[in-house]
Structure formats: structure tokens, C-alpha cells
Amino acid sequence: MPAASVLMGFLLLLIGPRYANPFVAPPSSSADLVGSWLGTLQAGAFQLRVVFHISRDPDGVLSATLDSPDQGATGIPVDTVVVKGDTLHMEVRAVLGAYEGTISRDGMTIDGEWRQSGQVLALVLKRTDEMPVARRPQEPKPPFPYDEETVVFDNVEAGVTLAGTLTKPRTGGPFPAVVLISGSGPQDRDEALLGHKPFLVLADYLTRQGLVVLRFDDRGVGASTGTFATATSEDFAGDVLAAVAYLKGRPDVDPAGIGLAGHSEGGLIAPMAAVRSADVAYLVLMAGPGLSGEEILYRQAALIARASGTSEEAIDQNRARQQRLFEVLKTEPDRASAAAQLRTILMESMAAMSDEEKRALGLTGSDVETVIERQVEQINAPWFRFFLTYDPAPTLRKVTCPVLAVNGDKDLQVPSQANLEAIDAALRDGGNTAVTTMALEGLNHLFQTAATGAPSEYATIEETFSPEALAVIGDWIVAQTSRP
Numbered sequence: 286m287p288a289a290s291v292l293m294g295f296l297l298l299l300i301g302p303r304y305a306n307p308f309v310a311p312p313s314s315s316a317d318l319v320g321s322w323l324g325t326l327q328a329g330a331f332q333l334r335v336v337f338h339i340s341r342d343p344d345g346v347l348s349a350t351l352d353s354p355d356q357g358a359t360g361i362p363v364d365t366v367v368v369k370g371d372t373l374h375m376e377v378r379a380v381l382g383a384y385e386g387t388i389s390r391d392g393m394t395i396d397g398e399w400r401q402s403g404q405v406l407a408l409v410l411k412r413t414d415e416m417p418v419a420r421r422p423q424e425p426k427p428p429f430p431y432d433e434e435t436v437v438f439d440n441v442e443a444g445v446t447l448a449g450t451l452t453k454p455r456t457g458g459p460f461p462a463v464v465l466i467s468g469s470g471p472q473d474r475d476e477a478l479l480g481h482k483p484f485l486v487l488a489d490y491l492t493r494q495g496l497v498v499l500r501f502d503d504r505g506v507g508a509s510t511g512t513f514a515t516a517t518s519e520d521f522a523g524d525v526l527a528a529v530a531y532l533k534g535r536p537d538v539d540p541a542g543i544g545l546a547g548h549s550e551g552g553l554i555a556p557m558a559a560v561r562s563a564d565v566a567y568l569v570l571m572a573g574p575g576l577s578g579e580e581i582l583y584r585q586a587a588l589i590a591r592a593s594g595t596s597e598e599a600i601d602q603n604r605a606r607q608q609r610l611f612e613v614l615k616t617e618p619d620r621a622s623a624a625a626q627l628r629t630i631l632m633e634s635m636a637a638m639s640d641e642e643k644r645a646l647g648l649t650g651s652d653v654e655t656v657i658e659r660q661v662e663q664i665n666a667p668w669f670r671f672f673l674t675y676d677p678a679p680t681l682r683k684v685t686c687p688v689l690a691v692n693g694d695k696d697l698q699v700p701s702q703a704n705l706e707a708i709d710a711a712l713r714d715g716g717n718t719a720v721t722t723m724a725l726e727g728l729n730h731l732f733q734t735a736a737t738g739a740p741s742e743y744a745t746i747e748e749t750f751s752p753e754a755l756a757v758i759g760d761w762i763v764a765q766t767s768r769p
Contacts, residue, residue, distance in 0.1 A: 317392070318347070318373065322410035323417065326399055332745055334417050335399075337375065337384075337410065339366065351377055354417045356744040357480035373397070378655070384408060419480035423749045425489040431455055436499070437508075438531035440524050447524055448508035449474045449501025452492040453537060461542030461766035462497035463569075464528045466521075468549030469672075473507045474500040476548065479744040483548070483731060486750045487758070494759045496766070497538050499528055517671040518550060522557035529564050542566055542766040544686075546758065547573060549699060549730065552690075553677055560683040567765045569758055570690040572699045572730050575681070575707030578672040579611055581699060588697040592739040606634055614670055624661050631657045681708060682715030689721045689761045691754065693728025695738030721761065725754055 322337045336352040349363035365376035368388075373395055375384045386397020386408070395410040434451045454460060465484050467476040475482035488498040504511030504524055525545060533540045544567035547555035552573015559565040574581055583604060590600050609630050617623040635653050663669060690708045692701035701724040712720045729735035732754040733746045 317341070318368065318388070321413050321416070322395065323413040324408045324410040326406050326408055335408070336413070336416065337363065349375060351380075352416075353744070355419045355480060357419065357477070381656070386410065419744070420747050421480060421482070421749055422747060423486050424482060425485065429489070429492075431492045436501075436531070438501075438527055440504075440511075440527035443504075443511065443520065443523055445504045445511035445524065445527075446509065447501045447504065447527060449499055449528075450488070451497065451499045452488055453497040454492065454495055457495075458537045459539040460495060460497045460537060461544070461566075461762070462499065462532045462538045463491060463544045463546050463762060464525060464532065465498065465500040466525055466545060466547035466551030466554050467503060468551055468572075469668075471506045471513045472503050474502050476500075481731065481743070481749045483750050487546075487755065490750075490755045491759055491762065494763055496762065497532065497535075499532060501528060515667055517668050518554050518675065519557060519671070521550075522554050522561065525554060525558040526562055529558070529562060533564055539766075540564070544568060544762065544765070546571065546762075549573065550672070552699075553672075553675070556677065556680045556684050559686060560680055565686055567686050567762065568684065568688045569762065570688065570708065571732065571758070572692050572696055572701075573690060573704070573708065574677055574699055575690075575704040575709075575711065577676040578674065581704070582611075582673070583607060584700050584703070585698050588700060589740060592697060592737050593741070606630070610664060611673060614664065614673055620665055624665050627661045627665060628657060631660055678707065678711040678714075681711035684712060684715065685717055687719035687721075687765050688712055688717065689723070689758070691723045691725060691757060693730065693732055693735070693738070693751075693754075694724045694726055695728060695735050696730040697738045697740070698730040723757060725751065725757065728754060 318339045319341050320339060322339065324335055324337075326333045326335060333353065333355050336354065337349050338352070339347060339349045341347050347366040347368065349366050350359075351361040351363055352359045353361070361377060361379050363375050364378045365374065367374045371388045371390075373384075373386050373388055377383065380401060382399060382401035384397055384399050386395040388395050393412050397408055397410070399406045399408040429452070432453050432455055434453075435448070436451045437446055437448045439446050465476075465488065467484065472478075474484065476484040484500045488500050491498050501524075502509040503513055503521070504516060505513030529543055529545075532538045532543050543564055545555040545558060545565055546569035547553070548571040552570035555568050555570060555573070559568055576584075586603055586607065587600050590603065610627055613623050613626045613630070617626060635657065688708075690705055692699065692705055694701050705722045705724060709720055709722045725732070727734050728751050729738040729742065730740070731743055731749075732751050733743065733748050734751055735742050735746060
């Protein structure tokens with residue numbers, strides 16, 4: 286689902302290039318701050334580690350970068366590093382965050398606060414020589430009991446070459462197969478995010494169940510060619526069909542047993558591909574949308590905001606702002622004209638904020654214009670415009686192959702009940718009776734076992750993919766593809 290709607294954790298992960306924009310630090314009597322500083326942000330039961338790397342050039346200029354190891358983010362530029370007496374102040378515009386703390390007399394700790402998106406969290410930094418890594422115990426490690434190949438195939442119509450990884454059992458065959466389809470945003474073949482690799486875990490599990498599994502980098506990502514920024518879900522469906530054609534041409538794949546498993550937006554793309562090709566034998570929709578993009582965005586924003594403790598008044602205000610922005614996108618096809626209107630709406634929203642609200646969000650000085658331009662660029666893009674107005678129901682009514690639609694009941698991005706009901710209704714309206722829908726208890730949008738389902742939990746949960754969800758998906762596919 287759209288990154289703008291989901292990245293609401295402590296670090297927004299709007300990651301820029303690995304550079305720092307240094308500011309000269311006034312002379313300080315405190316110990317030299319050069320080195321790495323580790324701290325832990327905690328909100329309720331959730332913890333997120335951060336590391337600041339501070340350096341000083343020969344002219345005395347301090348600079349820094351920020352890592353969020355639990356989110357798999359490194360080298361985030363720190364724009365301001367200023368020391369006054371025993372006080373350190375740092376600003377990280379990429380995530381709209383700021384840190385200020387008091388340096389201890391021995392120069393070993395900094396006791397301060399991290400401010401971001403209205404949150405103020407205590408953050409004590411301590412010198413460290415060891416860099417923390419995120420624990421991901423499910424991530425499979427070689428040697429594997431199956432074969433793994435790096436493959437390439439072409440979407441000839443689009444002029445795009447896709448690169449991916451194919452895993453297959455070592456003996457027997459031809460085997461049934463499945464193509465994994467990633468969610469929104471530029472994704473690699475592992476659907477890597479926040480230190481997790483869900484498709485690596487899923488592919489490993491399904492291959493051990495006797496399936497050939499193909500996962501690939503989105504166009505314009507990793508080793509795949511093409512341009513991601515101008516593509517829509519329909520374009521990605523073409524890439525998926527190229528993957529199906531590639532599998533159909535392999536002698537180790539059963540051409541009658543090729544299916545698609547899509548996560549999030551991938552669950553939107555999979556039916557698009559299925560209705561365009563008789564070669565698709567089954568579909569697995571993992572947290573796939575059944576409602577229109579606009580309706581999902583409204584529900585998603587409200588649910589995530591409530592989970593973050595936002596007031597109902599603020600939620601209503603945000604809904605009204607969304608409606609104004611979306612109306613522009615739905616009625617103004619010219620992107621330049623739309624951009625001007627979107628910019629005006631967002632400027633009005635910012636102008637209505639108090640200085641305190643702006644400071645709480647880190648919106649100071651030129652940052653306001655920067656934030657607005659990012660928002661305009663994102664929501665005015667072809668992908669967002671398509672997603673906003675796309676209703677999956679008409680396509681689902683045309684799907685004739687067996688379908689498993691599965692979701693976590695704590696999913697706040699694609700709410701399970703409403704979307705599963707819509708998927709089930711559309712499929713059955715079209716005459717498809719080979720439909721199974723399941724809401725899995727306690728799981729979030731990524732199929733992790735979660736406390737609240739809020740996106741801020743994703744990085745802090747060690748589990749990458751619930752074993753229960755893996756079993757449900759694997760057992761269903763095996764049942765569909767087993768020969769009589």
C-alpha cells in the first residue's frame with residue numbers, strides 16, 4: 286500500500302543519499318563527540334534502536350549520519366550538528382526529526398529527547414564500538430535442500446527485462462509453480478523492507494513443499510530494467526504475465542500448475558493478470574484489496590491514526606483534507622494543473638497549523654515547502670492516480686480459477702473484514718465458487734504476529750512471516766496443484 290500512508294513509525298524512512306550536510310560546530314569544552322552513539326526509542330512495549338555516527342573534518346566541522354538497524358536503514362543524512370556548551374542539537378530533515386541532549390561530563394553519554402511527527406521520546410545515547418543488527422531468525426541460510434537459479438526474462442511488449450530468483454526441488458518434476466508479486470513501492474525480489482525479507486521466507490517455505498517459486502525485482506529495481514516511477518498496476522500485471530510465460534517454457538515446470546501469489550498491491554495485480562491469461566491456474570491474494578483505492582486510503586489513515594493515539598477531531602480533519610486532494614486527482618487530468626491545486630490545498634493546511642503543531646511535526650523554515658513538494662509529487666504520480674480510482678470488483682468478477690484470499694485480522698492498511706468480504710462477493714457474483722477467504726487471528730499487514738497491527742511495530746517484530754500463515758498458504762497451494 287502507499288508508502289505515504291504507512292510510514293508512520295518513529296523513523297519515516299524517507300531515505301536520501303548517503304551524505305551529510307555539515308554545520309560548523311562552535312568550540313566546546315565537552316569531550317570530542319566523534320564516534321558512534323547508540324540509543325533506543327521506546328513507546329509502550331515497542332523499541333527501536335538508532336545509531337548516530339558523528340565525524341569531524343580537519344577544519345572542525347561536525348557532520349553525522351543516522352542508522353535505524355531495526356528498520357534496515359543506514360546512512361540517513363543528519364543536516365544539522367551543533368554543539369553549544371554541553372548541549373548537542375541535531376536535525377534530520379529526511380525523517381522530519383530532531384534530537385537535543387546534554388553531554389555528560391565524561392563524554393560517554395548524551396541524555397536527551399527525540400522529536401518527530403508530534404512525538405517526544407526520551408533518548409539516551411551511549412558511545413558504542415559494536416553496530417547492532419536486526420534479529421530475523423526466520424531468514425533462511427544456505428545450504429538449501431533445493432536448487433536456486435538467477436534468471437532473467439522479458440516483457441517484450443513493454444521493452445523490459447526482469448531479473449529474479451527461481452527455486453525448485455532437486456528431484457522429480459515437472460513441478461507446479463508460483464510467481465510471487467510484491468506490494469506497492471519499488472520492491473526487490475525479496476520484498477525487503479524494515480530489515481525483513483518476506484518473499485525470501487515465503488519462497489523457502491513453498492519450495493520445501495515441492496513448488497517451483499519465482500520472485501523477481503520490480504521493473505527499474507535491482508537487476509531489472511525499465512522505469513518504475515511511471516508504471517501503474519496494469520503495467521506490473523504485464524510483467525507478471527511475462528513471468529508466467531517464462532515458467533511455462535521451462536521443462537521442469539508443470540504448465541497446468543502455474544499460479545500467482547500477490548501481497549498487498551500484488552493482490553490487486555494478480556487478478557488483473559489472471560483474467561488476461563488462461564495459463565494462470567490459481568491465485569493467492571495476501572492482504573489484497575477488495576475495495577477501491579480511495580476507500581482503502583480513508584480507512585487506512587483513520588485506523589493507523591487511532592492506533593497512534595490521534596484525536597477523532599484530527600482524524601476528521603485529515604479525512605476532509607484527503608477528500609479535497611483526491612477530488613483534484615479525480616477531476617483534473619493535467620498533472621501540472623493538478624500539482625498547482627494540490628500545492629494550494631496543502632499550503633492552506635499548513636497555514637492553519639499553529640507554530641506549536643508545526644514544531645511538533647518538525648515543519649520549520651524551508652522544510653514546509655520541501656514536505657509539500659514531496660507530497661504533491663507522490664500523490665500526483667501515475668501509480669497513485671491509478672490506485673486511487675481503481676475498483677478491483679469488476680476484474681474479480683471475471684476470475685474463474687480457484688482463489689485463496691487471506692489476511693491478518695490486525696491489518697490496519699488493508700482492513701481484513703471489509704476487503705475479504707468484498708473479494709468474496711465479487712468472485713461469487715461472477716460465478717466463481719472455488720473461493721476460500723480467511724482472516725488469521727493476531728496477524729498484521731505483513732503477516733507477522735502483532736500486538737496492535739500498527740506499522741510502527743513492523744520493524745520491531747522479529748518474526749518475518751507467521752508460521753501459521755505460511756502453512757495456510759502452502760497447504761492450500763499444494764491441495765490445488767496435487768495431481769489425482
